[in-house]
Amino acid sequence: xxxxxxRIENIAKRFGGLRAVDQxxxxxxxxxxxxxxxxxxxxxxTLFSLIAGFLPPDQGRIVYDGADVTGEPPHRLAxxxxxxxxxxxxxxxxxxxxxNIAVGSHLSRSRRxxxxxxxxxxxxxxxxxxxxxxxxxxxxVAGRKRLELARALAIEPKLLxxxxxxxGLNPSEIRDMVPVIRDIAGRGVTxxxxxxxxxxxxxxxxxxxxxxxxxxxxxxxxxxxxxxxxVIEAYLGHGAANRMAAGAAHA
Amino acid sequence: MxxxxxxxxxxxxxxxxxxxxxxxxxGLTLVYGVLHIINFAHGALLTAAMFAAxxxxxxxxxxxxxxxxxxxxxxxxxxxxxxxxVIGPAAQGEDRNFxxxxxxxxxxxxNALLYAFRADTRTINLPYAFNVIEIxxxxxxxxxxxxxxxxxxxxxxxxxxxQWTDTGKAIRAVAxxxxxxxxxxxxxxxxxxxxxxxxxxxxxxxxxxxxxxxxVNPTAGDAFVLIAFTIVVLGGMxxxxxxxxxxxxxxxxxxxxxxxxxxxxxxxxxxxxxxxMLLVRxxxxxxxxx
Amino acid sequence: xxxxxxxxxxxxxxxxxxxVTASNAVLxxxxxxxxxxxxxxxxxxxxxxxxxxxxGHAAFFGTGAYVTAILQVRYGxxxxxxxxxxxxxxxxxxxxIGALSFRSxxxxxxxxxxxxxxxxxxxxxxxxxxxTGAGVGTLIKLDLRPEAFQFQSRAPFYWIALALVGLxxxxxxxxxxSRFGAYLVAIRENEDAAEALGVDAFKVKLAAMTxxxxxxxxxxxxxxxYFLFLDAAIAYGPWISVDALLAxxxxxxxxxFGPLAGALVIKTLGEATKLMTGGAPGLDLVIYGFxxxxxxxxxxxxxxxxxxxxxxxxxxxxxS
Numbered sequence: 016x017x018x019x020x021x022r023i024e025n026i027a028k029r030f031g032g033l034r035a036v037d038q039x040x041x042x043x044x045x046x047x048x049x050x051x052x053x054x055x056x057x058x059x060x061t062l063f064s065l066i067a068g069f070l071p072p073d074q075g076r077i078v079y080d081g082a083d084v085t086g087e088p089p090h091r092l093a094x095x096x097x098x099x100x101x102x103x104x105x106x107x108x109x110x111x112x113x114x115n116i117a118v119g120s121h122l123s124r125s126r127r128x129x130x131x132x133x134x135x136x137x138x139x140x141x142x143x144x145x146x147x148x149x150x151x152x153x154x155x156v157a158g159r160k161r162l163e164l165a166r167a168l169a170i171e172p173k174l175l176x177x178x179x180x181x182x183g184l185n186p187s188e189i190r191d192m193v194p195v196i197r198d199i200a201g202r203g204v205t206x207x208x209x210x211x212x213x214x215x216x217x218x219x220x221x222x223x224x225x226x227x228x229x230x231x232x233x234x235x236x237x238x239x240x241x242x243x244x245x246v247i248e249a250y251l252g253h254g255a256a257n258r259m260a261a262g263a264a265h266a
Numbered sequence: 267m268x269x270x271x272x273x274x275x276x277x278x279x280x281x282x283x284x285x286x287x288x289x290x291x292x293g294l295t296l297v298y299g300v301l302h303i304i305n306f307a308h309g310a311l312l313t314a315a316m317f318a319a320x321x322x323x324x325x326x327x328x329x330x331x332x333x334x335x336x337x338x339x340x341x342x343x344x345x346x347x348x349x350x351x352v353i354g355p356a357a358q359g360e361d362r363n364f365x366x367x368x369x370x371x372x373x374x375x376x377n378a379l380l381y382a383f384r385a386d387t388r389t390i391n392l393p394y395a396f397n398v399i400e401i402x403x404x405x406x407x408x409x410x411x412x413x414x415x416x417x418x419x420x421x422x423x424x425x426x427x428x429q430w431t432d433t434g435k436a437i438r439a440v441a442x443x444x445x446x447x448x449x450x451x452x453x454x455x456x457x458x459x460x461x462x463x464x465x466x467x468x469x470x471x472x473x474x475x476x477x478x479x480x481x482v483n484p485t486a487g488d489a490f491v492l493i494a495f496t497i498v499v500l501g502g503m504x505x506x507x508x509x510x511x512x513x514x515x516x517x518x519x520x521x522x523x524x525x526x527x528x529x530x531x532x533x534x535x536x537x538x539x540x541x542x543m544l545l546v547r548x549x550x551x552x553x554x555x556x
Numbered sequence: 557x558x559x560x561x562x563x564x565x566x567x568x569x570x571x572x573x574x575x576v577t578a579s580n581a582v583l584x585x586x587x588x589x590x591x592x593x594x595x596x597x598x599x600x601x602x603x604x605x606x607x608x609x610x611x612g613h614a615a616f617f618g619t620g621a622y623v624t625a626i627l628q629v630r631y632g633x634x635x636x637x638x639x640x641x642x643x644x645x646x647x648x649x650x651x652x653i654g655a656l657s658f659r660s661x662x663x664x665x666x667x668x669x670x671x672x673x674x675x676x677x678x679x680x681x682x683x684x685x686x687x688t689g690a691g692v693g694t695l696i697k698l699d700l701r702p703e704a705f706q707f708q709s710r711a712p713f714y715w716i717a718l719a720l721v722g723l724x725x726x727x728x729x730x731x732x733x734s735r736f737g738a739y740l741v742a743i744r745e746n747e748d749a750a751e752a753l754g755v756d757a758f759k760v761k762l763a764a765m766t767x768x769x770x771x772x773x774x775x776x777x778x779x780x781x782y783f784l785f786l787d788a789a790i791a792y793g794p795w796i797s798v799d800a801l802l803a804x805x806x807x808x809x810x811x812x813f814g815p816l817a818g819a820l821v822i823k824t825l826g827e828a829t830k831l832m833t834g835g836a837p838g839l840d841l842v843i844y845g846f847x848x849x850x851x852x853x854x855x856x857x858x859x860x861x862x863x864x865x866x867x868x869x870x871x872x873x874x875x876s
Contacts, residue, residue, distance in 0.1 A: 067752065069748070069751075088751070089748075089751040089752050090751045090752075090753075090754050090755055090756045090757070093751070093752055093753055093754035094754050098752070098753075099752050101748075101749065101752070105746045105748065105749040106745075106746075106749075107741070107742055107745035107746055107749065107750075108745060108746075109741075109744075109745055110741065110742075110745060114738070114741075117738060118738055118739065118742040118750065118753050118755070119753045119754070121735045121738055121739065122753065122754040124735075125734075125735045126735075127733050127734060127735065127738065130735070130738065166749070166753060167752070167753075169753070170753055170754055303665065304665040304668075304669060306611075352849070355853060356849055356850075356852050356853030356854075357852065357853070358853070358856075361664055361665065362607075362609060362664070363852050363853075363856065365609060365611075365664075365665055365668055366609075366801075366805065366848060366849075366852045367848075367849050367852050367853070369611070369798075369848065370845045370846070370847075370848035370849040370852070371845065371849065372845070373798065373841055373842070373844060373845030373848065374842050374845030374846055374849070375845075376838075376841075377838035377839070377840075377841035377842040377845065378838065378842050379838075380837055380838030380841075381836055381837065381838035381839045381842060384837075385837070484838075492672075492673065492676065495669055495673075499669075534677060534680055534681065537673050537676055537677045537680070538677070540673050541670060541673050541674065541677070544657075544660065544662060544666060544669065544670045544673070545656050545657070545659075545660040545662070545670070546660070
């Protein structure tokens with residue numbers, strides 16, 4: 016019996032005249048992988064920033080694990096068990112991979128030795144063991160993405176917000192990352208991911224929400240959403256769904 | 267004590283002093299608006315310019331206002347060169363490094379002046395410096411009135427340049443969106459240097475406007491620079507109009523508080539206002555990056 | 557463990573100096589270097605490890621100096637007690653300035669500016685209020701007894717300064733190895749990312765600033781006892797704000813021995829300049845300015861960075 020881990024209630028955020036997020040409401044069930052997709056500029060990262068406490072919403076509530084956490088700052092949310100990765104990777108460039116991850120591990124461990132050891136374990140889980148003592152600045156893009164993931168994992172989150180963690184990876188790197196994400200979910204971490212890489216969304220997500228122009232326009236299982244006319248139109252433009260159907264009829 | 271007879275001249279004097287503050291602040295805000303760094307060497311450059319103006323008169327008899335014509339392009343070149351060949355390369359694009367390098371520059375310039383010219387305070391004796399113009403019951407010193415007018419002219423010229431010349435447009439482009447500007451073919455390093463040069467040129471003009479009525483010693487510029495910082499924060503980083511209006515405002519505040527509280531406490535008033543501005547300024551009020 | 561041994565070694569080696577030389581010039585030189593090193597240790601915690609560049613550490617130095625001096629001169633309080641109160645006062649000033657600045661979200665240049673402004677305010681106030689002697693300054697009466705924290709010869713001063721620096725090194729090493737230290741460095745590298753990992757940046761920065769202020773205030777208290785004279789320009793002047801940041805930057809910001817190494821370099825440069833040019837004011841600072849620019853441009857990690865480039869490393873950046 017799955018419970019609702021995260022409930023977004025009528026969240027809205029405007030920047031000047033732009034309604035970046037406009038009355039969004041949805042639930043994220045615990046233990047599942049939920050994907051948030053939508054064309055560029057739809058408001059996905061803004062939504063993440065609202066959930067993760069980097070931006071205060073203009074209205075609405077965020078209920079996490081039964082508690083109203085609206086407006087709480089990022090570090091408080093992290094302590095509650097919400098981890099996030101950043102779309103543009105933000106490594107601690109002057110530190111080693113192990114030291115990077117250890118910052119997260121320190122959340123529940125005050126001793127340096129414990130945190131560093133725990134960091135090693137997390138690195139193993141995402142496949143970064145070989146680079147543990149390398150400077151984070153020397154990692155490849157794929158490595159940095161794994162580091163983002165590892166750091167967020169290190170705080171032992173219940174809810175993990177992944178912001179385009181597959182962006183910038185080539186197909187084989189993506190193929191390597193997908194099982195890592197699946198393993199994390201398998202260990203009981205609830206994942207809410209923003210993704211553009213459709214193959215990953217299709218194979219990973221149990222539930223998909225589609226955001227366009229700040230609003231949720233569709234939701235459901237991946238294959239349902241992919242066939243939804245409104246979703247096709249949001250990505251490909253007005254009338255695209257008809258054109259596609261007409262094209263299929265002619266083929 | 268608060269009668270108009272005292273307040274009105276204080277107000278007018280404040281406006282005129284404020285105009286020069288505004289000019290100094292203008293240089294600072296330009297550099298911040300484009301390079302997004304606070305130039306800690308600004309005060310030292312002002313002091314150096316004041317010495318230059320001083321010696322132009324005391325050694326060569328060149329009238330300060332005439333000296334401005336020579337010093338301004340010279341200082342532009344100096345500023346250009348400093349940014350292009352010293353500050354830019356040393357800082358390698360990192361904000362923290364810019365802070366340290368401009369601080370280092372300030373230390374070098376100020377102490378070089380100290381070493382060369384000792385700490386003595388000097389003034390020039392311009393024959394017409396004590397002439398006054400009467401407005402109502404206020405006696406306004408001629409050099410200050412000239413300064414006021416000059417600053418307005420300079421501000422307008424700068425604004426016109428920004429609006430209508432190619433370089434000005436390039437500067438605005440770099441200030442707004444550096445990467446895009448670079449991709450459009452603008453030589454960003456050159457624009458940085460031009461902007462820095464403009465900032466230094468402002469300071470040269472300000473020095474020439476100040477020297478008829480103000481003293482010069484190796485730390486003279488510092489007093490102006492903290493005021494300039496206050497104005498820039500007040501008026502908005504990168505805003506020409508903000509620097510102008512802010513400068514006039516601060517000049518008036520200083521003048522009035524000096525009248526009411528005495529000179530040294532007037533200085534504290536500026537600092538206090540500065541600190542309060544920094545602490546209270548909500549991010550994004552003037553659209554500036556913190 | 558190895559690091560604590562090297563701290564002990566450095567302190568031990570330096571402790572021997574007064575036993576091999578009676579030269580006041582040498583001891584004076586070293587005492588000043590240790591003083592600057594101590595002030596720099598304070599700056600280094602906040603700036604080198606924490607990435608928050610204060611341009612106004614004079615505010616803490618001067619507070620420590622004035623508090624201990626005024627307590628002795630006007631209230632007859634014992635100098636050693638004055639030392640502790642002076643340190644506490646410096647820490648308090650640091651906490652207040654830190655709370656105000658960080659609560660307002662000031663970072664980068666803005667933070668540097670506001671610290672500069674605060675230091676200047678202190679200086680101006682100190683130059684006019686009667687309690688500090690205004691323009692005349694404050695003079696501590698000569699009372700050459702250990703109980704009064706004054707000594708006949710330089711050696712005891714030297715050893716005390718050395719002990720203070722040694723203590724600060726031990727403290728910094730403990731910070732380096734602690735969760736607080738890891739959080740501080742994370743904030744320096746990327747504050748947002750650190751927050752997302754549960755780091756309360758405000759609290760960590762505030763704590764760093766308070767301890768940083770306390771350390772630099774200690775240097776101020778010591779200065780008061782060593783020189784027995786203060787005025788606003790000495791206590792709160794830009795010279796100490798500059799030295800406190802120059803020493804760690806030259807020696808290596810964010811490293812353990814950076815401030816000490818940098819302080820020795822600064823003092824050596826200063827003395828060399830005086831020898832070459834006969835002590836005209838200003839030239840030594842001109843050289844400092846050039847060195848600062850050169851270090852930032854050519855050797856941003858300071859002496860420590862240069863040293864690590866010379867020693868071959870198999871693992872990049874490993875520091876734990």
